[in-house]
Amino acid sequence: MELGWWLVMAVAVFGARALLTVPLIVWGLVLAVAALDPIGAQSNAVFQSRLSANSGDSDGAAAKDNFRPLAATVGRTDSTYVEGGITILDEHRPPITQNVPPPQRGPALRICVTGGAGFIGSHLVDKLMSMEEGHTVIVVDNLFTGSKENLAQWFGNPRFEFIRHDVTFPLNLEVDQIYHLACPASPVHYKWNPVKTLKTSFLGTMQMLGLAKRVKARFLLASTSEIYGDPLVHPQAESYWGNVNTLGVRSCYDEGKRAAETLTMDYHRQEGVEIRIARIFNTYGPRMSLSDGRVVSNFVGQAIRGEKLTVQGNGQQSRSFCYVSDMVDGLIKLMNTEGIDGPVNIGNPNEFSILELSAIIRDVVNKNVEIDFVPQTQDDPKQRQPDISRAKAWLGWEPKIQVAEGIKKMATDFRTRIRG
Ligand SMILES: O=C(O)[C@H]1O[C@H](OP(=O)(O)OP(=O)(O)OC[C@H]2O[C@@H](n3ccc(=O)[nH]c3=O)[C@H](O)[C@@H]2O)[C@H](O)[C@@H](O)[C@@H]1O
Structure with a gap:
């Protein structure tokens, strides 16, 4: 019987829609046979040549241009893969689950810096971002005293993220390390809203320790020389327990940080969180806020x-003044040194009276300015000098920048910002 009659009969018996499925079934059978083809490369070559023919390009290059470029898939550089002799477009690629070693965990870490828009925090971010490991840095800051300008160079970098967030509230992140610096540190700022200062010290540290516990991150607390209060021991070693007025106007900061240290140790002892406690002594350098209120910036x-x-x-x-790059080096060493078992003073032991400091600044910056003696503030510590034996022994760290040199660098930055 002629083909035309067969078709008329088939439409009458099965209907037109069913008939259309026949070519699809045939095509499926062809694919199945091709999948069993022992000479896969041959089928692949045919497929490639058909692509080339369709594109009018004899060597197939133009056809390949139609493919999505493949980014980072276990060393592959093309955008197709071959399975059973058939080249399959990248977008149809099944998840690779077999015969591929899991990605090696490199030295590049995800690092959270709370208070990263602040003075020390932003210098720490600069250093972490510049390290050859290629760390990703996530700054968490509510910008109460910090500023986005301090981080301007990193916005747009794929390894940098900024989260505007108040650390007294919960936060979920996946990170390997947490540098917890968030808290106003200038007496002018922390005395301005003492209740908030205490909340930030205690609740902020509690939230970030909770996060460290959940994600098994190593946690570094930025504590302070202020936990020694008005010290009766000089210089101050980490073994000294301090002399703090619990009721004074500075107590919100001093006692807040003391409670933060206690909480940090308890999370370590009770919950096994890996912790570091840096007792930061007076630090100065470029980028301090012009209205910071601390002595060197003033x-x-x-x-x-x-x-x-x-x-x-x-x-x-x-006081004993530490240049900010030395401070940042000390913090990074403390975070990354194994076997640390207690707080570590980070500061410069070169001690000056405030009058001596004023003489150095006049000498370096402007010899023509005079001194104005103004009233002393309440509970101001009379002396402070870090004993850094522990930092030397445990971290192999000691500061390098002398005060006159550091003040010169700082004055260059301040001149630009003051005079524009
Ligand atoms: O700079 C820091 O890193 C430290 O600053 C403050 O501690 P404090 O030592 O009181 O810092 P300043 O406000 O800079 O005061 C230092 C001394 O300079 C004096 N001062 C301050 C400002 C000023 O204009 N003139 C002046 O004589 C103060 O009376 C004080 O004796 C914070 O409380 C510390 O947590 C922080 O670590």
């Missing part, structure tokens, strides 16, 4: 503007 700003240097009290009280 004096450098005043000297540049030609104003009198405001020495509080008689200027005989002492």
